[in-house]
Structure formats: structure tokens, C-alpha cells
Amino acid sequence: MARLQSIHVAKATRLPMRGVETAEVEAGKGIVGDRYHGTKHRHVTVQSAESLREAATAYGAEVAADLTRRNLTVDEGVVPREPGARIRVGPVLLEVVRVAAPCKLLDDTIGRGAQEALRCRAGSVCRVLEGGTITVGDEVEL
Numbered sequence: 679m680a681r682l683q684s685i686h687v688a689k690a691t692r693l694p695m696r697g698v699e700t701a702e703v704e705a706g707k708g709i710v711g712d713r714y715h716g717t718k719h720r721h722v723t724v725q726s727a728e729s730l731r732e733a734a735t736a737y738g739a740e741v742a743a744d745l746t747r748r749n750l751t752v753d754e755g756v757v758p759r760e761p762g763a764r765i766r767v768g769p770v771l772l773e774v775v776r777v778a779a780p781c782k783l784l785d786d787t788i789g790r791g792a793q794e795a796l797r798c799r800a801g802s803v804c805r806v807l808e809g810g811t812i813t814v815g816d817e818v819e820l
Contacts, residue, residue, distance in 0.1 A: 680818040682767055683727055683753040686744050687712040692783075695744040703770045705809040709749055719775045723748040724765060725801030726757045737788075737795035745788045748778065748801050750812075755820045757801050765802075766819040769810030774802045 686695035690713050702710040708721030715721075725748040733741045743751040750767060758765060763774040780796035 680755040680820055681753045682750060682812060682814055682816045682818055684743050684751045685709075685812065685814060686747075686749055686751075688747070689713060695747060697744060700811060700813045702811055703806055703809045705806050707809075708806055712749060714749075719805050720803050721806045722750060722772055722804045723778050723801055724750045724752065724757050724767075724772065724804055725778070725799075726752050726755060728754055728756065729799040729801065733792075733795045733799045736799075737791055739789070741788060741792065741795065745792075746784065746796065746800065747781070747787075752818045752820065755818075758820060759802055763802075764807075765804060766817075768812045768816035768818075769808070770806065770812050771808035772804035773807050774804050776803050777801075778803045 685698050685701050687709055688695045708715040730741050758774050759777045765772040778800045780793045780800040784792040
């Protein structure tokens with residue numbers, strides 16, 4: 679069973695992500711205290727540590743989870759990319775909206791070439807169907 683490896687939030691778009699152990703996730707809104715809380719469809723982003731390891735191989739250096747600008751990192755497995763796919767993180771139910779495309783900002787924060795290394799490895803954008811409190815270590819059903 680996959681587990682939630684890390685939770686990252688940022689209060690605004692260009693602010694650094696900060697790791698938290700626990701987060702409140704609201705249905706139809708997202709993670710309380712995150713920059714996307716309350717947006718229409720982009721509530722939570724999810725990535726896999728496996729994909730980060732693949733990106734690190736392509737990039738030639740470690741790709742830290744907090745620098746990818748994704749909210750949740752799962753320790754193993756492949757994050758679904760198909761719209762409508764479901765992901766359960768502890769009590770929270772997410773629905774995939776679309777693939778999370780890596781942005782140019784990654785070349786600025788991680789280093790030149792990071793955006794390309796993360797292409798097809800950057801996880802998924804999800805909406806929250808069922809809210810609750812999530813904690814690092816929670817079981818994840820992909």
C-alpha cells in the first residue's frame with residue numbers, strides 16, 4: 679500500500695512551498711492555507727516519489743519534492759493521469775482533473791532542464807470530492 683510521503687503548501691503563487699505534517703482538506707475547495715484553496719478545479723496536486731526519482735535520473739541531480747510545487751507526494755506507485763480517476767488519501771477522496779504540466783518556474787527554482795525532466799512525471803491536478811484531515815504516513819489508494 680502506498681503512503682503519503684509529504685504535504686507541501688504555499689500561501690501565494692511565488693512563495694516557497696513549506697512542508698507540514700498534517701493538513702485540513704475541504705471538499706470543493708482544497709487544502710486550507712494553500713494558494714489554490716477555493717479555486718474552481720485545481721484544489722490539490724499529487725505526484726509520486728517514483729516519478730521524482732525518474733526525473734532525477736533524466737535531470738542528473740536530485741529533484742526535491744518541495745521544489746516541484748506539488749502539494750502531495752506519494753511514496754510509491756503511479757499517480758493516475760486520466761480525468762475522472764480517483765485517489766484516496768486517508769479520509770480524503772480526490773478526482774483527477776488533468777495532468778499537471780511542469781512550469782518554467784521549475785528551471786528557476788531547481789535548475790535549467792528541470793522542467794523538461796519533469797515532463798510526463800509531474801503528477802496530476804485534482805479536485806476534492808470528500809474532505810478531511812490528512813497526515814504524512816496516511817495510506818494512499820491510487
